[in-house]
Amino acid sequence: MSNVIASAPTQPVARPRSYARYVGTKVLGALGSLMFVLVVNFFLFRVLPGDPARTLGRGRLKSAEDIAEFQREYGLNEPLPRQFITYLHNTLTGNLGDSLRYRVPVSELILDRLWPTLLLVGTSTVLAMVIGVWLGVHSAWKRGGKFDKGSTGSTLVLYSMPEWWLGLLLIAVLAVGIGPFRGIFPTGGLHSTGVDPSSVEGVLDTAKHLTLPVLTLTLAYLAEYSLVMRSSLLDELGEDYITTARAKGLRDVVVRRRHAVRNALLPTTTVSAINIGFVVGGAITIETVFSIPGLGLLSQEALSIPDYWVLQGTFLVASAGVIVANLLVNLFYGLLDPRVRT
Amino acid sequence: MKTVRDVLVRLLGRQRRAGHRRHRTSRLASLAPQPSTRWLVALALLAPAALAGAVVGTPSPAKAADPVIFTVGLTGDVDSFNPFLGFEANSYEMWALTYDYMVGYSMNDMSPKPDLATKWETSDDGKTWTFDIRSGVKWSDGVPLTANDIAYTYNRVITERVAGNNWSSYLSNVDSVTAPDDTHLVLQLSKPNATLPLLPIPIVPEHIWKNVDEKALKTYAAEPTGGQPVVGSGPFRLVEGTAGGSTYKFEANKDYWGGAPHVDQVVYQVYKTTDPMVQALIKGEIDFAEGITPLQVEALQDEPGISAHNGISPLFEEIGFNTGAIDTDTGQPIGDGNPALLDPKFRHALGYAVDTAQIVKTAYQGAAEPATTIVPTAYSKWHYEPTDEEKLTFDLDKAGAELDAAGYKLGSDGKRTMPDGSPIGKLRLFARSEEKPSVDTMDLFKEWLGQLGIDSEVTAMDSSTLGDKILEGTYDAFQWDWYVEPDPDGILADFTCDSRGGLSDSWYCDAGYDAMYAQQKQETDEATRVDTVMKMQQQLYDDSPYIVTAYTGIGEAVRNDRFACFQPQPDPGGVWLIQYGARNYTLLRPAKDAGDCDGVTTALGVAKEPGKSSESSSTLTYVVGGALLAVLLIGGGIVLIRRRSTAADRE
Numbered sequence: 001m002s003n004v005i006a007s008a009p010t011q012p013v014a015r016p017r018s019y020a021r022y023v024g025t026k027v028l029g030a031l032g033s034l035m036f037v038l039v040v041n042f043f044l045f046r047v048l049p050g051d052p053a054r055t056l057g058r059g060r061l062k063s064a065e066d067i068a069e070f071q072r073e074y075g076l077n078e079p080l081p082r083q084f085i086t087y088l089h090n091t092l093t094g095n096l097g098d099s100l101r102y103r104v105p106v107s108e109l110i111l112d113r114l115w116p117t118l119l120l121v122g123t124s125t126v127l128a129m130v131i132g133v134w135l136g137v138h139s140a141w142k143r144g145g146k147f148d149k150g151s152t153g154s155t156l157v158l159y160s161m162p163e164w165w166l167g168l169l170l171i172a173v174l175a176v177g178i179g180p181f182r183g184i185f186p187t188g189g190l191h192s193t194g195v196d197p198s199s200v201e202g203v204l205d206t207a208k209h210l211t212l213p214v215l216t217l218t219l220a221y222l223a224e225y226s227l228v229m230r231s232s233l234l235d236e237l238g239e240d241y242i243t244t245a246r247a248k249g250l251r252d253v254v255v256r257r258r259h260a261v262r263n264a265l266l267p268t269t270t271v272s273a274i275n276i277g278f279v280v281g282g283a284i285t286i287e288t289v290f291s292i293p294g295l296g297l298l299s300q301e302a303l304s305i306p307d308y309w310v311l312q313g314t315f316l317v318a319s320a321g322v323i324v325a326n327l328l329v330n331l332f333y334g335l336l337d338p339r340v341r342t
Numbered sequence: 343m344k345t346v347r348d349v350l351v352r353l354l355g356r357q358r359r360a361g362h363r364r365h366r367t368s369r370l371a372s373l374a375p376q377p378s379t380r381w382l383v384a385l386a387l388l389a390p391a392a393l394a395g396a397v398v399g400t401p402s403p404a405k406a407a408d409p410v411i412f413t414v415g416l417t418g419d420v421d422s423f424n425p426f427l428g429f430e431a432n433s434y435e436m437w438a439l440t441y442d443y444m445v446g447y448s449m450n451d452m453s454p455k456p457d458l459a460t461k462w463e464t465s466d467d468g469k470t471w472t473f474d475i476r477s478g479v480k481w482s483d484g485v486p487l488t489a490n491d492i493a494y495t496y497n498r499v500i501t502e503r504v505a506g507n508n509w510s511s512y513l514s515n516v517d518s519v520t521a522p523d524d525t526h527l528v529l530q531l532s533k534p535n536a537t538l539p540l541l542p543i544p545i546v547p548e549h550i551w552k553n554v555d556e557k558a559l560k561t562y563a564a565e566p567t568g569g570q571p572v573v574g575s576g577p578f579r580l581v582e583g584t585a586g587g588s589t590y591k592f593e594a595n596k597d598y599w600g601g602a603p604h605v606d607q608v609v610y611q612v613y614k615t616t617d618p619m620v621q622a623l624i625k626g627e628i629d630f631a632e633g634i635t636p637l638q639v640e641a642l643q644d645e646p647g648i649s650a651h652n653g654i655s656p657l658f659e660e661i662g663f664n665t666g667a668i669d670t671d672t673g674q675p676i677g678d679g680n681p682a683l684l685d686p687k688f689r690h691a692l693g694y695a696v697d698t699a700q701i702v703k704t705a706y707q708g709a710a711e712p713a714t715t716i717v718p719t720a721y722s723k724w725h726y727e728p729t730d731e732e733k734l735t736f737d738l739d740k741a742g743a744e745l746d747a748a749g750y751k752l753g754s755d756g757k758r759t760m761p762d763g764s765p766i767g768k769l770r771l772f773a774r775s776e777e778k779p780s781v782d783t784m785d786l787f788k789e790w791l792g793q794l795g796i797d798s799e800v801t802a803m804d805s806s807t808l809g810d811k812i813l814e815g816t817y818d819a820f821q822w823d824w825y826v827e828p829d830p831d832g833i834l835a836d837f838t839c840d841s842r843g844g845l846s847d848s849w850y851c852d853a854g855y856d857a858m859y860a861q862q863k864q865e866t867d868e869a870t871r872v873d874t875v876m877k878m879q880q881q882l883y884d885d886s887p888y889i890v891t892a893y894t895g896i897g898e899a900v901r902n903d904r905f906a907c908f909q910p911q912p913d914p915g916g917v918w919l920i921q922y923g924a925r926n927y928t929l930l931r932p933a934k935d936a937g938d939c940d941g942v943t944t945a946l947g948v949a950k951e952p953g954k955s956s957e958s959s960s961t962l963t964y965v966v967g968g969a970l971l972a973v974l975l976i977g978g979g980i981v982l983i984r985r986r987s988t989a990a991d992r993e
Binding site: 069073098101102103104109112168171172175176177183186187188189190191193287288289290291292293297304 | 421422424427503560561563582584585586587588589591609611612613614615617618621622624625627806
């Protein structure tokens, strides 16, 4: 085989090069978006109402001199263009600044809050994806059957419920307990005090704490995957090649897995990839209800001050997440389907 | 600008997907089949059974030798454990646990009480204060705490800007702080300071903090490092937790000079919203819930094993007026405040048009007291209660008569006019959108103004926007609140001319008032000072830059089947835990050991009927569980109806 390719004229040689060019374009595009975000990030938060010196200083920074001193300390008194240059320089050298509220480096804060968010939103996204795809496949396969009606109906009900309400219901039922049944899960938090999070006991403890929030988010996200999967599989089921496969006498399972699902997976891949990009954005409502110190809460609280550097940091991380996920999807698509490279 | 913030909030995190979702659902909804209702009903019926199955396998934790842990639910985090940096109320609580004051607060009325200082005396001219300092007190690392540590702390507060931010106001006019020996501290003042001897400044250990210079102090966390707890002298010390975190664990200082605490650990659990916190209290995951709503207090009062109340707290709510915003540099008027509000007579008349009882009932669900002056009744020593004659009792006729007398007569169109006959125009009433009572109050006020023949409109905005409007002077009236400190000096200062452009939000300025303020600030005789402070409140009540509407409380609930001995502050009727000072943390103990609470008869003691344990059922969970079932059933019902309609359409 390799001989054939090597001796073949232009085309096979041109192919990898065109993919490299494709990769190059996409990476450049992603870098461009990132730069754009970097710029928007700065000005977006500067137009927010409110002045951190006054929000943070209510009752404390009494005189105008105190406020001026505060602004000088954080470089807030300088003209915007100069602040912007300082910001660009700092961000590019990996310095995200210090939080106005907590007085610690923003990068530390973000790293601290990143893993609860990844655990919570990441796990739920993956679970919702796996279960949702499974539900979608089986719904479509026996369209209109009891399973289809049941799963589509209940995922839609869960999908239309506000997440926080579902979370509160689950707390009331599974954490506090209802009637004679005692709740078995904690009502909130990430882990118990006095447990080393890195020990086996600590990991189990965290898992127990995260069960309800992960369950809530998984339930809420199910429909996104199951419905997309269901409709794209239904499209495929009408195709001729499925009839051909059946005519060949293949077993149902093989027709489904080898032929139909494989071709129907593309739209779900897109949805999943985009959602994975959003993982680092956190889940404000669920983080609030279950008191999980994640990135969503961090940015939401920073908004009320506004804590510029924390906002810039979390938005940068969230945008970078989406941009990188999109880039990976594009690269992946380029591999899967040469047509998109043009 | 509000919309910018809304957009940003929506953009954040998961909410950001809303746009995508809407787009996607509209497409998918048409593809969705009509599911069978039977399935949903079966699901609803199965759910409890599945739960039962899950519950059977759980082990019940029952360890006898475990340490006694008192767990508190808070609705806000700690922004810094460094007492010179933080500003959140919860941070003050953590500092009070970790460090001692030289002079603290009494439980009855928050007046100065000996702490590290056992007694004090002042010179006749009020410029020299000498404190006797307790001996034998040790830092948690074993180093003795002496007057030198206090002098060190105070000197940093006086000389350094960062260290002074939170505390320098307590040491105003203090020129020097010296410790002639280990048990004496001398304050030398340039002129008398009436707020002394109250000195609730956390005393930090010199041998640790001397390594933290002024620059390093700005980012010094004062948290446990390398497994070593923070060094303090207070009843507890922080062993686990960082600022902004969700749990903070404190360990008892068994050698505390004020007596060893009766619990081994205090753990704070931070909640971002009160509903889950209340659920955690019902379940028994936490023993105390702070900052709950009046409705939650009411619901929890019926729970077995739980005591709940709205504790008296030094808070007041007000309607404030723009009494004349000026540029503080030039003295020229700024903004566009309504000229009618410049007239004290006009504002005073409006005082008769505010039914504080109605506001308490409607806006605060009864969980507040109708209010009068800017010093809440919690400070009984300083509070001025207007006489019946002075009191602005709700009476629209009287309000109308006063307005008539001041020249604001009713025009032919039924609207009141300025004395020169020009129209008053529409008063802009600003409320804070994040506080529902604020909006409710202004809605009521608008109605009453309407009955007087004065047009107005209510606008809700977030508090930082409102703060900007106030500083620009582009408002007529606003609704806000104040937390008043145990010494009235702070709140009184907010109405002086010098506070304009700073903390003054009414732009009130009166030479007579300023003179009284300066006088009380230096008055060394307390009775004379009380007298002046009363006169100042009387004047403010009469001139009405504020109409004080309500003294609100703080909702608290405690598992009194587990813990007892919470002395209210102020006593009686005050809050149970988050108080001035950390006295209750050494007093509280397991309910079974309550006894007579060391003779504190007013403390919240043992429940007469010991509450059922946490696995007992509760009405609240029934309600919520019922709601869950209802949602599933209604969902099924809707689906059924939809299914029928499509079936009919098809035929």
